[in-house]
């Protein structure tokens with residue numbers, strides 16, 4: 001690993017610590033180096049606050065002059081909530097800029113680099129690009145599609161069951177795997193379940209394990225508004241609860257949920273909920289990442305709609321059997337093998353006694 005890669009790696013590792021808290025902005029890290037000495041470090045901590053480059057330049061002060069800045073994403077060139085970073089780098093009299101990811105926004109991609117080169121600053125790009133790009137896969141997907149990046153998460157036994165035939169499901173996987181699953185709740189802007197999971201499991205869907213963290217918005221897909229008023233998602237107000245229902249529900253039914261400030265019922269215009277419509281709506285609400293926790297009917301709807309960005313499967317070394325035991329993907333399914341959703345295995349690792357597999361649909 002050469003010097004440029006070393007400093008970009010440091011910037012990426014810093015950016016990793018802010019994943020989930022900068023939404024709808026990307027997670028970015030920056031390192032300022034003068035004569036092989038680190039003189040400034042910075043991350044973007046929250047949307048609307050200073051960008052990583054600005055924080056690193058602030059720490060570097062006068063030492064930024066004729067120094068090099070290593071940044072995980074192309075410096076912005078436009079006035080957003082804060083002035084453009086490319087201009088701040090020019091004003092600081094820097095000599096060189098090393099970048100990992102290009103800006104995915106076609107409207108501004110390359111403009112920051114152009115500004116820097118026109119000011120006589122040397123620019124190197126694409127250093128550890130893949131690592132930096134995967135850090136912001138959610139953000140890049142959101143910018144390119146206007147829809148949230150969708151993690152489909154499931155927890156099953158080795159024989160593919162998510163619950164016993166009598167419906168018992170807690171717990172299939174161990175503490176470590178469930179803890180790992182909560183990191184996705186911290187990272188995602190929203191978590192989504194179907195009403196059957198609410199009825200069966202009465203989940204809280206908050207980020208509770210390993211030091212807590214930001215709670216995602218909790219979303220229930222509920223065509224006929226069957227969410228029990230007594231359920232934790234209605235009674236517990238630690239996070240917003242959005243119930244997405246169809247246009248067929250009556251004003252009387254809607255009224256029942258109005259008493260809870262943290263609950264919002266959204267009836268989409270169609271008589272039956274369609275996944276693409278849900279994702280367009282969530283994108284408009286700046287939900288950039290969505291954790292779909294099931295159950296099987298919901299998973300099937302997302303799979304058949306071709307709207308899964310990444311599968312996260314936890315597999316417990318257990319056998320449950322039972323022809324009526326629930327499986328991760330239920331619903332209508334595909335009738336022919338050639339229709340199957342093909343994925344590329346992205347990672348496999350042990351998490352406690354369980355196996356964790358992540359996989360990306362082919363062609364993404």
Ligand SMILES: Nc1c(/N=C/[C@H](O)[C@H](O)[C@H](O)COP(=O)(O)O)[nH]c(=O)[nH]c1=O
Pocket residue numbers: 154155169170171172173174177178181193197201202203204205206293294314
């Ligand atoms: N049943 C299992 C899971 N089950 C996940 C279901 O969504 C379940 O209803 C919620 O996890 C419950 O939410 P909360 O914990 O109350 O916030 N997920 C897992 O990772 N392992 C399992 O064994």
